[in-house]
Amino acid sequence: LKLYSVIEQIVKLYSQSIVYPYKLSYETLQYSIQDPILKQNLELIQQELNHYTPLVNEFIEALNQLNSQQQFDTWSKELFHLLTSDSNTRDINKLQEHLIKFKQILFSDIINLDETNDEQLILSNTQDNNDIDDNTLLKPKITSIRILFKNAVKKEFNDLFGKNGELLSTISLSDTRLILGNISLKLKNIIQDKTNINNYSTWFSSTFRQQNLKKKSLIEHHIKIVGFDEKLLVLHSLRLPKRITIREHDENDYRFLIKAGKDIRQDQRIEVLFSIMNDLYDNDPNCNQSNSAHIAVRTYKVIPMSSKLGIIEWLDNTRPLKDLIEESYDNNELNIITSQGQHSRKF
Numbered sequence: 001l002k003l004y005s006v007i008e009q010i011v012k013l014y015s016q017s018i019v020y021p022y023k024l025s026y027e028t029l030q031y032s033i034q035d036p037i038l039k040q041n042l043e044l045i046q047q048e049l050n051h052y053t054p055l056v057n058e059f060i061e062a063l064n065q066l067n068s069q070q071q072f073d074t075w076s077k078e079l080f081h082l083l084t085s086d087s088n089t090r091d092i093n094k095l096q097e098h099l100i101k102f103k104q105i106l107f108s109d110i111i112n113l114d115e116t117n118d119e120q121l122i123l124s125n126t127q128d129n130n131d132i133d134d135n136t137l138l139k140p141k142i143t144s145i146r147i148l149f150k151n152a153v154k155k156e157f158n159d160l161f162g163k164n165g166e167l168l169s170t171i172s173l174s175d176t177r178l179i180l181g182n183i184s185l186k187l188k189n190i191i192q193d194k195t196n197i198n199n200y201s202t203w204f205s206s207t208f209r210q211q212n213l214k215k216k217s218l219i220e221h222h223i224k225i226v227g228f229d230e231k232l233l234v235l236h237s238l239r240l241p242k243r244i245t246i247r248e249h250d251e252n253d254y255r256f257l258i259k260a261g262k263d264i265r266q267d268q269r270i271e272v273l274f275s276i277m278n279d280l281y282d283n284d285p286n287c288n289q290s291n292s293a294h295i296a297v298r299t300y301k302v303i304p305m306s307s308k309l310g311i312i313e314w315l316d317n318t319r320p321l322k323d324l325i326e327e328s329y330d331n332n333e334l335n336i337i338t339s340q341g342q343h344s345r346k347f
Contacts, residue, residue, distance in 0.1 A: 004041045011045060015052035020305050022049060023060075024265065027307055060305050062203040066232070066242050067260030067309075068106060068145055072187055074261060074308060075102050076180045083173050096165040107150045144199050148190050153183045188240075195232050197244065204228035204244075224249045243314055255314035264310040268302040275299055 010018050026046055033039050050057070064071060075098070082095050160179050161167055197204050205228070229245035239261055246254045274297040281287040287295040301313035326334065 007045055008048070011048050011052060015049060019049050019053045019056050020303060023306060024304055058203060060309065062201045063258055063305065063311070064260065064309060065201040066258050068149065068191060069187055070239060070261035071105055072184055075105065076184070080173065080177065083176060087169055090169060092169055095168045099161055099165045106146060108146065145191060145194065149187055152186050152190065156183060195234060197228060197230050197232050205230065229253065256311040257314055259310050259312060261308055263304070263307045264302055264312065265304045267312070268304055271299050271302050
């Protein structure tokens with residue numbers, strides 16, 4: 001209660017600074033707080049943040065849309081938890097709500113409502129122009145990933161769960177795991193060659209850095225987003241993270257890596273610790289005698305946006321640790337490791 005007025009002032013003056021940390025805390029606190037006054041204060045702050053940062057929720061949703069594979073895998077894990085092996089103990093209402101959540105996330109586009117209106121146009125064009133690349137069939141305001149995914153798996157999905165979830169009480173957990181595994185592979189095949197940001201979400205095209213200072217900053221000097229580059233870089237690692245390029249009003253481009261399906265708050269704390277270490281080095285004459293003797297750890301920005309989504313500042317001229325490890329082995333050693341069933345990603 002004592003902190004409420006302080007937080008309220010921060011929300012009004014520096015809403016962009018507090019919005020993501022507060023959203024992370026809100027995910028947990030909205031269910032754990034029992035005191036009615038604290039709960040009311042929590043909701044009031046949330047409402048004020050939504051008022052002062054109206055585009056943040058849309059931005060988070062658009063970033064989530066860049067990671068359909070992780071959204072599907074997360075949804076599947078939650079379904080397996082609800083879908084107990086004993087059909088008599090299943091909460092059918094929760095399962096049906098979970099099914100609706102899937103269709104909202106992966107079959108439709110809640111921030112680009114015109115997408116579904118043009119679905120038939122895409123279907124007819126696809127049938128008449130099979131030899132033309134997908135991107136040429138799309139109108140500027142259409143997102144293709146969800147439409148292609150919906151067309152590819154809708155029948156299989158309805159056969160498994162029923163059109164309105166009427167089969168949720170009878171399906172087996174093993175059959176569900178098998179079929180959803182196949183659906184996951186289809187989704188992966190759909191997105192693997194898509195490098196245009198509009199294939200995932202047109203929000204970035206239709207919509208337009210907070211400075212880390214240890215004193216009161218001037219809001220008028222903050223850099224503002226003016227747009228997003230259409231080209232994505234998809235990294236071929238386990239979660240297929242994607243790099244986006246944000247164009248700022250200072251005429252510079254800033255690159256960030258989108259990490260989905262993982263809580264990166266631990267990464268953020270490590271970078272904060274490194275920043276504190278750098279401050280100590282700067283104040284130590286033995287570590288800061290000259291440029292040649294200067295000791296510092298290179299840090300980068302880590303911004304958690306939810307417990308399953310965040311963005312990381314992209315550093316140029318860096319290489320994955322896996323590549324460096326692989327280079328230390330010759331071909332015979334690599335063959336031995338591979339033949340023993342050790343995947344190179346687990347080096």
